[in-house]
Each structure stands twice: as structure tokens, then as C-alpha cells.
Amino acid sequence: MAVPALRRGGGAGSRPRRPGGTTSSLGRWLRGGGPIRAVGLAGAVVPGLVLIGLLVELIIKAIPAIGYSGLHFLTSSTWNFGSQYGTPVTTNGLVHAPGEEFGALPQILGTLATSAIALIIAVPVSLGAALLIAELPRRLAGIVGGFLELLAGVPSVLIGLWGALTLGPIVAAHVSPLIADTLGRVPGLTGFFGQSTGNGQGLFTSGLVLAVMVIPIIASTSRDLIRGVPVLTQEGAVALGMSDLECVRKVTLPWIASGILGAVVLGLGRALGETIAVAMVCGVALSSLPTNLYGAMITIAANIIQNLETAITDPLDISAFAELALALMVITLLTNVVATLLVRRVSGTALPVGRGL
Amino acid sequence: MSETTSGRAPTADVGEWPAVRAGRKIANLGYRIACWIALALVVGPALWLVGGVLANAVPHWQWSVITTNTAGETGGLKQAILGTLLITLGVLIIGGTISILTGLYLAEFATGRLRTVLRSGYEVLSGIPSVVLGLVGYLVLVSVTGLDWKYGLLPAVLVLSVIIIPYITKATETSLLQVPAAYREGAEALGIPPTWALRKIVFKAAVPGIVTGLLIATAISVGETAPLLYTAGWSDFTPTLQLTGQPIAFLTYPVFAFYNLPDAGAKILSYDAGLLLLVFVLLFIIAGRVIVVRSRRHAE
Numbered sequence: 001m002a003v004p005a006l007r008r009g010g011g012a013g014s015r016p017r018r019p020g021g022t023t024s025s026l027g028r029w030l031r032g033g034g035p036i037r038a039v040g041l042a043g044a045v046v047p048g049l050v051l052i053g054l055l056v057e058l059i060i061k062a063i064p065a066i067g068y069s070g071l072h073f074l075t076s077s078t079w080n081f082g083s084q085y086g087t088p089v090t091t092n093g094l095v096h097a098p099g100e101e102f103g104a105l106p107q108i109l110g111t112l113a114t115s116a117i118a119l120i121i122a123v124p125v126s127l128g129a130a131l132l133i134a135e136l137p138r139r140l141a142g143i144v145g146g147f148l149e150l151l152a153g154v155p156s157v158l159i160g161l162w163g164a165l166t167l168g169p170i171v172a173a174h175v176s177p178l179i180a181d182t183l184g185r186v187p188g189l190t191g192f193f194g195q196s197t198g199n200g201q202g203l204f205t206s207g208l209v210l211a212v213m214v215i216p217i218i219a220s221t222s223r224d225l226i227r228g229v230p231v232l233t234q235e236g237a238v239a240l241g242m243s244d245l246e247c248v249r250k251v252t253l254p255w256i257a258s259g260i261l262g263a264v265v266l267g268l269g270r271a272l273g274e275t276i277a278v279a280m281v282c283g284v285a286l287s288s289l290p291t292n293l294y295g296a297m298i299t300i301a302a303n304i305i306q307n308l309e310t311a312i313t314d315p316l317d318i319s320a321f322a323e324l325a326l327a328l329m330v331i332t333l334l335t336n337v338v339a340t341l342l343v344r345r346v347s348g349t350a351l352p353v354g355r356g357l
Numbered sequence: 358m359s360e361t362t363s364g365r366a367p368t369a370d371v372g373e374w375p376a377v378r379a380g381r382k383i384a385n386l387g388y389r390i391a392c393w394i395a396l397a398l399v400v401g402p403a404l405w406l407v408g409g410v411l412a413n414a415v416p417h418w419q420w421s422v423i424t425t426n427t428a429g430e431t432g433g434l435k436q437a438i439l440g441t442l443l444i445t446l447g448v449l450i451i452g453g454t455i456s457i458l459t460g461l462y463l464a465e466f467a468t469g470r471l472r473t474v475l476r477s478g479y480e481v482l483s484g485i486p487s488v489v490l491g492l493v494g495y496l497v498l499v500s501v502t503g504l505d506w507k508y509g510l511l512p513a514v515l516v517l518s519v520i521i522i523p524y525i526t527k528a529t530e531t532s533l534l535q536v537p538a539a540y541r542e543g544a545e546a547l548g549i550p551p552t553w554a555l556r557k558i559v560f561k562a563a564v565p566g567i568v569t570g571l572l573i574a575t576a577i578s579v580g581e582t583a584p585l586l587y588t589a590g591w592s593d594f595t596p597t598l599q600l601t602g603q604p605i606a607f608l609t610y611p612v613f614a615f616y617n618l619p620d621a622g623a624k625i626l627s628y629d630a631g632l633l634l635l636v637f638v639l640l641f642i643i644a645g646r647v648i649v650v651r652s653r654r655h656a657e
Contacts, residue, residue, distance in 0.1 A: 031550055031552070033466075033551050033552045033555065036461075036552060036555070037462070037466050039458060040458050040459075040461050040462030040465070040466055041462055041466070041467075042458070043454070043455045043456075043457075043458025043459050043461075043462065044458060044459040044462040044463060044467065044475045045475065045478075046455045046459065046522070047455075047459060047475075047478040047479035047482050047519075047522050047523070047526070048474065048475060048478030048479075050482065050519050050522075051478055051481055051482050051485075053497075054485070054489075054490070054493050057493055057496060057497055058489075058493060061496060124395065125395045125398045125399060126395070126399070127395070128391055128392045128394070128395025128396070129392070129395040129396040129398070129399040131392055132392040132393065132395070132396050133396070144396070144399075144400060146642070147399065147400045147403045147404075148399065148403075149642050149645075150403050150407070150638065150639075150642065151399075151402065151403040151406075153576055153580075153638045153641065153642060154403075154406060154407075154580075154634075154635070154638055155579070155580030155581070155582070155609055155612075155634050155638070156580070156582065157580070157582040157609045157612045157613050157631075157634075158406065158410060158612065158631050158634060158635065159406065160612075160613070161410070161612055161616050161627065161628075161631055162405070162406045162409050162410070164616060164617070165409075165413075165616065166405070166409045212402045212406075215398075215399055215402075216399075219399055243381055243382075243384070243385040244385055244388060244389065245384055245385045245387075245388040246381075246385075248388070269484055272486070273485075273486025273487070273488065273489075274486075275486065275487065275488040275582075275583040276582040276583050276609075276613055279613075280613065280616070301486055301488045301583070304488050304489075304492055305488055305491075305583050305586060308492070308495070308587055312500075315502070318496070318500075318502075321492060322492070322496070325488075325489045325492050325493070328486060328488075328489060329485060329486070329489055332484055332485065332486055333481065333484055333485070335484075336481070336483075336484030
């Protein structure tokens, strides 16, 4: 009987038949793994097809809004769903509710600003913690790892709940006034850090909540990377009389730099797309830019989830949401491409961050 | 900060070590303290978050929460728990099948450019925010201008399936690729047909990894909110197996929708749902650890 080789990625059944082997080509196809191959291929094309369908749908749906707003979408700060009870008007052959205006600048900036705040907080915290975890005795490191897993696994809606009801009020009562009293008094920084400290719903709290969600990603990846640094190199550094700090700065961090960068970009992608938690703590300010660190704002994702219901009846409103989704996708895909390029070099397993365990 | 000490040539006087400069000691101490603070900032929020939910949910906890349906803004969460379980089951069946097939094909059969293209398909998919997938799901499946299925079980399952595909696929592909080559070679040397070897030997060795992937998918299905708001809808009634046209409740909805309502009962219900979600997460983490430990023991 013919025994075709089964190689990884190799053509099963590609080996020449032995004399006196199987007869029909159908039999050979069946025995050579043909059916499972066919079914596997049928499954494997699904993700790609879904992706293409998704893009096509979004682009088609977004075209009316793109034509309606033009560059206004990127430069204006006014977002108006229009008066749904007013007499419909026609612009460029498009019937829609009067007064509609789609300036997404606050949302785009809000998306970028919250993610930036999140990274500024999360990167040093995660790195510091990871450096320590890598040194802890195994059992203790396991317990801390459990906390990281827990934090990564908690549904984002719970982090939003905590942010809105527990963290937000504390930020408003203690943290924000403290920052305003210190950084806010430094000349030149008064505009951004000083002035009214808000009610705990806004840019700063959103950034904090996102930081909590990004930390497990960066910390656990960094920990694994640090553990992968060759012991001999570190021992060499110690033998040369380096202190812990010097060893970390001269040996450990340079060794894992590109991997850390990949982890950071991965976390950034997560922060940019986070929806529900931000929707609960952002303060929902659609048409204005926050005046300082504590002001109410909104992100693209939060707007989609908070306001889609208002838009459901008007096709142009829906179209504007498709355009928003497209904008968000462009932003996240760009970061993700960078992440893939960086992380592929370091490899490692896929991190099921935030969305699950 | 002094950094040059390490490069200094050894002194002739062997009996006496050069004194460590105070600046280096202080810098190192500062680094140590900063690390511990960082660790506290990582562990602290996790404890605070869990503690907060427990402190708000446990004192008001009544077992009737899991035996009665929601009535308006109060009552129980039975229909939401059942809805989440039903959606998750559907996701595991549809999304799980597609993902395992994709992972299998990529690891065992695909070659060259086809492999690169197929793989980048699911990798790009993994980077798309779930809210975008939810929006497209709404536009294509639920909305009148799409398939007009209305809110229901099937739209929710399909959207979540797309969200979890990258995770299970990655897990399947990686664990199949990690099966030792000796297993395949041994099977071939024994004259076992390749499909048989795949089914009985290679696949078996990859099972722990695949199960971990399925576990992650389950956790995601249970914990997602944004993509479900406009595909599943919300309902006060016990879910049925009707696929479309009938909204279905899910467990994350009350947390998001009830937390800031004026009614005290609504807030309690919000925290109750949070508590149930936390219990789910803990179960998944424990299950994941058990699988890792058992498969490691198996390998030895």
C-alpha cells in the first residue's frame, strides 16, 4: 500500500506510488487526505472572505457621508445628528434630516489622546512590574501572574463599571485636584493641567481606565521577554560589578527592546479600539474638544456604541457611522501592521488580551 | 549616575575592593523602590476592581437573581444567564468549527503564498476593534437595509464568531506546529496512513492547546458587550432557540445599561451581573491552569 508522506505544509500524497499500490485516483485522493484538505480549505478561506466583505460593506455604506462631509469630517468639531422630526432636505441628491453635520475631529483626537495617556502610564508601570516579577520566586511570580491574567480576563464592561462608580469619583475628589495643585502651577502647563478639575468623567479617567486594560498586555509580554534573556549575559554583567539598575539598563532592556516595542504597539491597538469601558467614563462630549486634562470627551468607538441608536432611522447618520468605523479601522490597522512586523521577530504566543483570559 | 565602574581595569591591590560610590547605591535603591511601586500599581487595581464588585454585590445578593427573569430594571438575571450560555454555545459551534479547520489547514496543508494570504486574513481580522465588527453585523444582518433579521440569537452568534476566529485559529495552528516531528515520522515509519496519523496521533497531541483556545473564545463570548448591543438586543423573556427576529438577553448588558439608573434595584442588578461575570472569569482561569498543568504532566 502506498504510504504518502505527511509533512508539515508538504503535499500529502505527493510521494511516488510504489509498484502494486492503490488503484483508482479517487481512492488515492481519499486516502491521501483529500477530504480533510478540502474541508480545511473551505474553512480557511472564511476569515479572509469575512474581512473583504466587511471592508466592502463599510466603504459602500460610508460613500454618501464621505461625499456629504468631505474634509469637514477631519477638520470640524461639530457633530449633529440633525433634526429627525424636521422636513427632510436634499443635498447632492441625498435626502436626509436637516442640520446634519459630521465633524469627527474631537472623536479622532479623543481616541488618540486617551490611548496616549494610557501608554504614558502603562509602559513604565508594566516594565517595572515585569522586571520585578521575573526575579520573584516561582510561586510568588505565579500568584502575581494570576493577577495579570485576572486583569486581562475581566470583561471591559466591569472595568468601565469600576471606572465610572469607584475610580471616577476618587479621581475627581483627590487625584485631579492634586495634579492641578502641582503640575497645574508650573508656568506653561497651567492650561492643560490646571483649571476646573471636572466630575471624574473625561479624558483623564478614560486614560486611567485604558491604562488598567493595557497593563496586563505589556506586563505579561515583557515578563516573558525578560525571562528569555540569556542567564550567562546577565551573570556576566553581575560579574563585572554592575548593580541591578545598570544590569537592567545595559543588558536586559537592550536585549528585549524590539519585543517591548511590539508589546506596546499591541497594547496601543487594544486601547484605540476599546469601546464599552470608555463609553462609561468619557463624559460623552460629541461636539467639543476638552479644554484640559479633565474635560469630558468621547472616542470614535464610544460614539458608535452610545449614539448608534439615535442614528438608526436616518440613512445619512448611519453612513456617517460607517465612515467613523472606517476611520477607526485605518488607525488600528496601521498600529497592528507595525505590531505584527515588530512582534513576529520576537514571536511568542498570541495574547488573548482584554477580550478574554 | 556613575556608569563607568564596570569598564575599569582591575586594581593592583587585590586585597581591597574599591568602595561602591553612594550615587550608584542610591540609584539602585530608587530603581528597586520604583519596581515595587509599579508592581503595586499592577496588582492594586486588580484587587480593587474585584473587591469593589464583591463589596457592592455580595451584601445584596439573593439567590432569586439566578432563578427569575429581569422585570424592567429589577428582578433577576435568569434569562440573561441563559442567553449568554446559548450565544456562547453557538459561537463555539460555528466559530470553533471554522477556526479549527482554518488552523488545521494552515498548519498541515497550506504552503507558500496561499498560506501567507490565508494567515494574514485572520491576523488582520484580529486587529479590528470589536465595535466595528458589531456595527457591520448590525448593518448587514440586523438592519432593514441589510438582511433584516432583527435582533436575535443568530446575528449575535455570527458577529462573536468572527471576533473569536483569530484566537482559536492561532491556538490550533500553533499547537499543531508544536507537535514533535518524531510523532509524525514514527507514524510514517509504522506505515500508518497520513489521515489516520493526523487524527489519532498529531491531533491528539495538539488537543490541550486547542482546548485552551476554545476556553479563551468562551471567555470572550461571555465578556463582550459592544458587538452584542446592536445584534442581540435585550429581552426580559427566557430565550428560545429561535434564530432571528427575537431579541435575546446577555449578561454584560445589565452592567452597562443599569449602572447609572436612579433606581437602587437597577444598580444592584448591575453589580449582580458583574459578580456573575467575575465568577465566570475565575472559572476560566482555573480551567486554563488545570489544562496547562495536566498537559505538562502528560508530556513528561
